[in-house]
Amino acid sequence: MNGTPMLQVKDLAKRFPPRSRDEEAPWILADLSFDVADGEFLTMVGPSGAGKSTLLNIIAQVDNASGGEVFFRGQLIETANGAGLNPGWNCQIGYITQDDNLLPWRTLIDNVTFPLKLQGRFDDEAKRRVDELLRVTNLKGFEHYYPHELSGGMRKRASVIRTLAYDPPIILMDEPFGSVDAQTRTQLQQDLLRLWNLGRKTIVFVTHDIGEAISLGDRVLVLSKSPAKIVAAHAIGIKRPRDLGNLYKLDGFGDMFEAVRRQIQ
Amino acid sequence: MPLSRATDIRRHGALRRPRRRGLDAERRRVLIDRTIAIIIVIALWQGCSIYFGTIWFSSPWLVFTRFIDEVQSGDLVFQASYTLSAAFYGALLGGVPGALLPFALRRHPVAGAIFDPYFTGGYGVPKLALAPLFILWFGIDLEPKIALVASIVFFLVFFSTTAGVNAVNAQYVNIVRVFGAKERDIARHVVWPGAIPYVFAGFRIAAPYSIGAAVVGELISSNRGLGFMINSGATDFDTSIVFVGLVTLTLLVVVINLLVARAERWLLRWRPPQQGMSTRVVGA
Numbered sequence: 368m369n370g371t372p373m374l375q376v377k378d379l380a381k382r383f384p385p386r387s388r389d390e391e392a393p394w395i396l397a398d399l400s401f402d403v404a405d406g407e408f409l410t411m412v413g414p415s416g417a418g419k420s421t422l423l424n425i426i427a428q429v430d431n432a433s434g435g436e437v438f439f440r441g442q443l444i445e446t447a448n449g450a451g452l453n454p455g456w457n458c459q460i461g462y463i464t465q466d467d468n469l470l471p472w473r474t475l476i477d478n479v480t481f482p483l484k485l486q487g488r489f490d491d492e493a494k495r496r497v498d499e500l501l502r503v504t505n506l507k508g509f510e511h512y513y514p515h516e517l518s519g520g521m522r523k524r525a526s527v528i529r530t531l532a533y534d535p536p537i538i539l540m541d542e543p544f545g546s547v548d549a550q551t552r553t554q555l556q557q558d559l560l561r562l563w564n565l566g567r568k569t570i571v572f573v574t575h576d577i578g579e580a581i582s583l584g585d586r587v588l589v590l591s592k593s594p595a596k597i598v599a600a601h602a603i604g605i606k607r608p609r610d611l612g613n614l615y616k617l618d619g620f621g622d623m624f625e626a627v628r629r630q631i632q
Numbered sequence: 633m634p635l636s637r638a639t640d641i642r643r644h645g646a647l648r649r650p651r652r653r654g655l656d657a658e659r660r661r662v663l664i665d666r667t668i669a670i671i672i673v674i675a676l677w678q679g680c681s682i683y684f685g686t687i688w689f690s691s692p693w694l695v696f697t698r699f700i701d702e703v704q705s706g707d708l709v710f711q712a713s714y715t716l717s718a719a720f721y722g723a724l725l726g727g728v729p730g731a732l733l734p735f736a737l738r739r740h741p742v743a744g745a746i747f748d749p750y751f752t753g754g755y756g757v758p759k760l761a762l763a764p765l766f767i768l769w770f771g772i773d774l775e776p777k778i779a780l781v782a783s784i785v786f787f788l789v790f791f792s793t794t795a796g797v798n799a800v801n802a803q804y805v806n807i808v809r810v811f812g813a814k815e816r817d818i819a820r821h822v823v824w825p826g827a828i829p830y831v832f833a834g835f836r837i838a839a840p841y842s843i844g845a846a847v848v849g850e851l852i853s854s855n856r857g858l859g860f861m862i863n864s865g866a867t868d869f870d871t872s873i874v875f876v877g878l879v880t881l882t883l884l885v886v887v888i889n890l891l892v893a894r895a896e897r898w899l900l901r902w903r904p905p906q907q908g909m910s911t912r913v914v915g916a
Contacts (some may be wrong), residue, residue, distance in 0.1 A: 391860040453812035468807045472825040472902040481821075482811035515904040533811070 379435035413590025722781020730789030777849035796830025
């Protein structure tokens with residue numbers, strides 16, 4: 368691990384264009400600054416509507432900022448000019464969105480290998496890697512199913528390994544497990560940690576679920592209501608590998624949960 | 633993990649589309665009712681032919697025997713293939729540009745905005761009124777009929793495909809950009825597959841119109857085709873041949889619809905079953 372953080376966000380600000388001429392558009396983000404270290408699993412927790420998705424959209428370069436700077440490995444990323452955006456920053460920044468966004472006309476395997484094929488990197492090693500990911504996520508045997516033939520949890524896993532397969536150094540996750548039932552959710556979180564252990568990618572994981580933020584992250588940033596500001600940062604000392612089903616029994620988990628809950632309000 | 637496929641599916645809750653085989657009660661009922669309806673229609677037809685006389689209203693039996701005669705003599709196949717080729721080449725000549733142009737205009741929104749009123753205006757022109765002009769320009773052979781069919785099919789497919797191109801899911805576009813997709817990849821892997829159902833809907837609506845336009849072209853001036861056959865039959869008070877023409881046209885449209893529906897089902901097998909039917913819109 369060298370000194371330069373993987374990702375630096377400095378004084379980031381965002382507001383959307385006003386809807387009418389005499390209306391002042393509200394700020395979604397204002398003076399938001401934080402660093403993400405190489406190999407860190409950072410979680411950000413904040414209330415719904417805090418601008419979490421907007422923040423990730425800006426870092427992923429699918430939306431522009433109204434002010435501030437973003438650095439990737441010390442290099443400035445163009446964020447202000449909407450036309451000059453470079454989504455994914457040359458496949459360096461992965462983005463797993465709230466909806467699985469699997470292309471409905473491609474089978475599971477064609478979805479998972481799609482980024483690799485686009486990037487012209489679908490070689491034997493990539494094939495082995497995809498095979499391994501399918502195995503770890505219990506998706507083997509379903510390669511030729513279309514997304515509508517899969518359950519919600521399977522689609523989520525497919526969407527996660529689609530990004531892991533092409534191996535970007537940093538991955539942004541926007542409440543990827545928001546729309547599944549509680550049991551599936553715990554399973555998906557456990558799967559994610561297992562996958563993460565294989566490569567220890569840098570992850571920025573955004574959620575409104577306090578428990579999820581604490582159980583997954585090395586560090587939790589607590590965001591305020593819009594315009595989003597960082598109101599607290601907590602280092603999570605729970606050792607890995609973590610058993611998510613029993614995490615809440617650990618000393619200090621409840622206190623941490625309470626503290627974060629109060630800070631959000 | 634030596635799990636059987638069935639266990640696997642149960643455990644993960646994956647859903648394969650249930651395929652219906654054989655006749656269940658509901659479908660059998662529909663088939664029976666349909667047959668009864670056909671018998672009633674034929675009986676009414678027979679009644680009309682007795683009441684008005686077969687000079688004005690040919691009977692089902694006469695039409696049937698005439699149909700067989702015309703098929704055996706090869707005349708019906710000759711006339712029908714003339715009409716079909718006008719409809720086919722016209723649908724090709726109008727439909728292919730109609731399906732491709734919206735993609736070009738997506739890349740050039742300014743051109744799209746400039747030409748938009750012309751497309752809307754062109755759609756509004758009653759194409760059948762152009763038939764005399766096409767005859768003037770192209771003569772009385774196949775060409776004016778092809779032009780007439782193309783002028784109708786183009787707008788139907790164009791507007792349907794445009795709706796599909798505009799309905800592209802912005803989230804898909806963003807995510808494939810993050811994966812490194814260029815504009816060309818987006819058009820090929822996101823916009824095109826998403827718009828195919830709309831292209832099909834356009835062609836499905838256009839199919840009966842293309843046959844209809846070819847016939848109208850033949851009614852106006854031709855010495856061949858089903859339209860010509862119907863016209864000369866009516867002039868000779870030979871209503872049997874008129875009905876043979878009408879029945880043939882109906883059969884053609886039904887068969888074309890079946891073929892399009894089958895192609896659609898195969899090409900769009902990725903769609904959830906509840907969206908499986910293409911929209912049946914009556915337009916133009």
